Amino acid sequence: MQADDWYVYAAIGLLALCSLITRAGYMVFGDYLPLPDGLRRALRYAPAAALTAIVVPDLLPWRAGVGPVFDLKLVAALVAVAVYLRTRNAVLVIVSGMAALWLLRWAFG
Structure with missing residues (x-):
């Protein structure tokens, strides 16, 4: 050892x-340090904000x-969103998005 x-x-x-401390703090100290209602309302949007921060780039x-540069993934994502709005089926969203991406890459790639 140096x-x-x-x-x-x-x-x-x-x-x-x-x-x-940051992960277990609210479970350990949650009863003693209640969150204000405004913060509770804001935390409801945290998962959507995190997913957006991962997907958009x-x-x-x-x-x-x-x-920003146009990419075929954006078109496939728009197809997947349209399928979701029409069917509300998560499996069809995945299948349609991937099929659209593969077809676009085959046609333009």
Whole structure:
């Protein structure tokens, strides 16, 4: 073990502790620290915001100096959204989106 290894282990330990506190904090201290109603209402939108933050950069890739670039994945996603609005069936959304992407890649790729 080298002399500078303590820094790495301390950083890992502190990050693990911070992760544990933030994840388990509301289960442990939830009764003693109730959330305000405004914050509770805002937290209902957190899953949709996280999903949007994951999906949108993949559908609209960003190139430096150019901006958002059109991609076939965006068209396939729009097909999947249209199928969902028509049928409300999650399996058909996946199948139609992938079929549209494969067909578009075959036709234009």
